[in-house]
Amino acid sequence: MPVARVALDGAVDRAFDYEIPPELDAAAVPGARVLVPLGRREEQGTVLSRRDASDFAGVLKPLRAVEPGDPAVSLPLLRLALWMARYYMAPFGLCLRAMLPPRMRSARVGSGDGFARERTISRVDPGDASESGGAGASGASGARPEPTARQAEILGWLGEGESLLSGFCRTWHVAPETIRRMEEAGLVRIGTRICRRDPLAARRIAPSAPLRLNDEQSAALRAIVAALPPDSGSSKPILLHGITGSGKTEVYLQAIAEALARDCGAIVLVPEISLTPQTIRRFVSRFGPVVAVLHSQLGPGERHDEWHRLHSGEARVAVGPRSALFAPVRRLGLIVVDEEHEPSYKQDETPRYNARDVAVVRARAEKCAVVLGSATPSLESWRNASIGKYALVSLKRRATSGCLPSTTIVDMRVEASPGAGGVPGGGSGLIFSDTLVRAIRTRLEYGEQTMLLLNRRGWAPRVACPACGHVETCENCSVRMAYHRDDDVLRCHVCGAWRRVPAVCPECGAPEQRLAGVGTQRVESVARTLFPKARIERMDLDVTTRKSSHEEILSRFRAGKTDILVGTQMIAKGLDFPNVTLAGILDADASLCVPDFRASERTFQLVAQMAGRAGRGERPGDVIVQTRSPDAPAIVLAAREAYAEFAAAELVEREELLYPPFSRFCLVTVRSASRDAAESYAARFADAIGRDRPDWILGEPGPAPIEKSNGVWRFQISLRGPDSDVLHGRLRAAINAIPANGDISVACDIDALGGG
Numbered sequence: 033m034p035v036a037r038v039a040l041d042g043a044v045d046r047a048f049d050y051e052i053p054p055e056l057d058a059a060a061v062p063g064a065r066v067l068v069p070l071g072r073r074e075e076q077g078t079v080l081s082r083r084d085a086s087d088f089a090g091v092l093k094p095l096r097a098v099e100p101g102d103p104a105v106s107l108p109l110l111r112l113a114l115w116m117a118r119y120y121m122a123p124f125g126l127c128l129r130a131m132l133p134p135r136m137r138s139a140r141v142g143s144g145d146g147f148a149r150e151r152t153i154s155r156v157d158p159g160d161a162s163e164s165g166g167a168g169a170s171g172a173s174g175a176r177p178e179p180t181a182r183q184a185e186i187l188g189w190l191g192e193g194e195s196l197l198s199g200f201c202r203t204w205h206v207a208p209e210t211i212r213r214m215e216e217a218g219l220v221r222i223g224t225r226i227c228r229r230d231p232l233a234a235r236r237i238a239p240s241a242p243l244r245l246n247d248e249q250s251a252a253l254r255a256i257v258a259a260l261p262p263d264s265g266s267s268k269p270i271l272l273h274g275i276t277g278s279g280k281t282e283v284y285l286q287a288i289a290e291a292l293a294r295d296c297g298a299i300v301l302v303p304e305i306s307l308t309p310q311t312i313r314r315f316v317s318r319f320g321p322v323v324a325v326l327h328s329q330l331g332p333g334e335r336h337d338e339w340h341r342l343h344s345g346e347a348r349v350a351v352g353p354r355s356a357l358f359a360p361v362r363r364l365g366l367i368v369v370d371e372e373h374e375p376s377y378k379q380d381e382t383p384r385y386n387a388r389d390v391a392v393v394r395a396r397a398e399k400c401a402v403v404l405g406s407a408t409p410s411l412e413s414w415r416n417a418s419i420g421k422y423a424l425v426s427l428k429r430r431a432t433s434g435c436l437p438s439t440t441i442v443d444m445r446v447e448a449s450p451g452a453g454g455v456p457g458g459g460s461g462l463i464f465s466d467t468l469v470r471a472i473r474t475r476l477e478y479g480e481q482t483m484l485l486l487n488r489r490g491w492a493p494r495v496a497c498p499a500c501g502h503v504e505t506c507e508n509c510s511v512r513m514a515y516h517r518d519d520d521v522l523r524c525h526v527c528g529a530w531r532r533v534p535a536v537c538p539e540c541g542a543p544e545q546r547l548a549g550v551g552t553q554r555v556e557s558v559a560r561t562l563f564p565k566a567r568i569e570r571m572d573l574d575v576t577t578r579k580s581s582h583e584e585i586l587s588r589f590r591a592g593k594t595d596i597l598v599g600t601q602m603i604a605k606g607l608d609f610p611n612v613t614l615a616g617i618l619d620a621d622a623s624l625c626v627p628d629f630r631a632s633e634r635t636f637q638l639v640a641q642m643a644g645r646a647g648r649g650e651r652p653g654d655v656i657v658q659t660r661s662p663d664a665p666a667i668v669l670a671a672r673e674a675y676a677e678f679a680a681a682e683l684v685e686r687e688e689l690l691y692p693p694f695s696r697f698c699l700v701t702v703r704s705a706s707r708d709a710a711e712s713y714a715a716r717f718a719d720a721i722g723r724d725r726p727d728w729i730l731g732e733p734g735p736a737p738i739e740k741s742n743g744v745w746r747f748q749i750s751l752r753g754p755d756s757d758v759l760h761g762r763l764r765a766a767i768n769a770i771p772a773n774g775d776i777s778v779a780c781d782i783d784a785l786g787g788g
């Protein structure tokens with residue numbers, strides 16, 4: 033009897049063989065979801081392969097059930113999951129699970145297809161009354177009673193074809209009981225049909241036509257089209273480096289149109305935060321219902337239906353965040369990874385994959401084109417382009433106004449000196465420089481809009497005792513608690529714990545606590561004082577936790593109902609508001625002094641992306657960058673979007689220290705409820721890897737940047753070297769040499785984004 037090798041869901045990194053009973057033979061193909069016995073339990077899994085016999089010595093158990101229909105996971109995706117499991121050192125079952133929509137992960141195999149159904153009603157013509165198998169069909173005699181006058185009336189309303197039962201009864205004021213009797217009499221048939229749960233049902237989206245491309249955009253489009261199937265053959269991944277506002281999305285749209293014309297599908301990845309209605313609208317308005325949206329904020333029913341529309345081939349274009357990379361698009365022709373530098377493409381739980389990198393692997397396997405787009409590419413992709421592994425296509429001009437905003441860097445050390453005109457923020461120097469205040473006033477006079485970025489939420493990032501210096505910290509985490517004025521509490525930004533501000537210092541009893549530093553709430557409040565007539569809104573995690581508030585704030589801003597939008601990094605990304613002519617960045621150097629080899633890169637990206645929000649329409653824009661490090665290259669170069677210059681300088685430093693992209697960087701995190709246990713395990717783990725060799729550099733084990741989080745202590749070890757196989761081998765050897773025990777857990781993050 034044939035045998036199925038099955039990978040179980042979950043963290044078991046083994047496959048098991050099962051016998052395929054004859055009645056399940058047709059459906060039990062590789063990629064199919066199955067239900068199997070394991071010991072006394074039942075488990076779910078995915079068929080990896082079929083074979084004629086098993087090398088297992090004992091008696092094989094049979095499969096219990098197989099999900100009917102086309103297999104859930106295609107062969108290329110099965111192979112991609114295998115690649116991920118090996119490369120990211122993750123259990124295969126978890127890699128496969130990451131590819132499935134939520135319902136398929138949780139629902140029992142064979143328990144129905146998960147579609148929502150609604151009841152329909154249709155006429156039974158006298159001719160086919162006899163074949164009607166309905167439970168209540170008039171049966172024995174075969175003769176059908178003549179409809180009553182009322183019934184004849186209802187049959188008249190029904191017309192030809194199917195109607196929705198509930199809608200029909202409502203529209204014509206027919207009681208369900210009347211319909212039931214008509215069914216019994218064999219006059220009507222009650223059926224069911226699948227009703228699609230459409231995430232965009234409530235939106236009316238007008239169709240859009242392709243825009244005219246400028247020369248640079250046309251050249252970019254040609255390069256992408258040349259890489260589409262059937263021409264893709266040996267084509268390289270394409271890095272599309274386009275400055276902010278250069279019209280990358282229009283290039284994507286026209287490339288997708290060409291893919292569709294060739295009967296190919298496409299996947300578009302966007303960072304979760306930019307998956308705004310604005311983005312979705314652009315794709316749907318161009319391509320209509322062939323677009324499926326896969327979004328974590330959709331309900332499970334909507335996600336299920338959208339996934340199946342792709343799986344069946346009804347929808348051809350998948351748009352979504354990270355996990356949409358695994359969308360079951362048929363005849364995949366193009367993958368676009370927009371804002372490819374975004375850290376949100378990296379999953380921070382097992383499997384810790386980077387969707388940008390896996391996209392390149394999937395494209396190679398499926399022989400399709402892949403485009404990585406960004407105004408501030410990751411240094412990895414930039415380097416791949418400069419050594420010819422990727423093809424580089426550049427958009428150096430803005431699509432609309434044609435010019436970048438002009439920028440001013442304000443040295444806050446000078447502004448804060450006595451006699452300077454800035455506006456004091458109390459205690460910690462200045463919040464608004466004089467230059468910024470004047471620029472905002474001008475905007476208000478001309479009815480133009482301003483965006484202000486401060487990447488720190490709350491009112492004050494810490495609360496300190498002026499007498500003894502005591503700082504309020506979280507009990508669960510090793511971080512300072514921030515003061516939030518909205519609800520007058522101290523809040524931990526790691527675990528969310530909150531408490532009241534103590535009336536007196538818990539250390540020395542001093543009566544007054546000092547609120548130190550500046551967060552977005554305070555910026556908003558000072559702005560209200562400075563510009564009393566302006567309409568001001570704030571957008572950060574504190575106000576966007578309600579489901580649609582993010583959308584509402586942005587739509588008010590778009591409609592011109594807001595003059596000044598204050599926010600954290602969530603306002604810096606991908607938003608396109610033509611009336612914004614001023615972008616202000618407060619405390620631009622805040623992210624420079626974190627212990628991370630990517631600190632400069634991240635600062636550059638944030639400042640450049642924020643600067644890119646200004647002057648996207650007809651009117652030119654201004655950018656004002658307030659900083660205490662006015663000479664830092666990451667800030668100076670970002671302010672004028674001099675990416676190539678920044679990348680060249682940064683790559684020299686990375687190469688000297690053998691950091692990515694000149695090496696692979698892995699971060700091992702050891703977690704335990706006991707600080708000592710985590711620390712000593714990390715030390716032994718480092719010993720097991722072995723100190724620096726020509727092949728690798730081992731970082732000293734030490735506490736993670738946030739040493740304690742949610743009551744769990746965390747220690748880290750970094751390992752970097754040129755060859756990922758060597759690093760993986762060392763990590764596996766160390767894990768095998770000193771297995772984690774007790775409450776210790778070890779996580780290996782391959783190509784980790786942070787750390788140093």
Ligand SMILES: [Zn+2]
Nearest residue numbers: 497500537540
């Ligand atoms: Zn004190």
Ligand SMILES: [Zn+2]
Nearest residue numbers: 506509524527
């Ligand atoms: Zn906490």
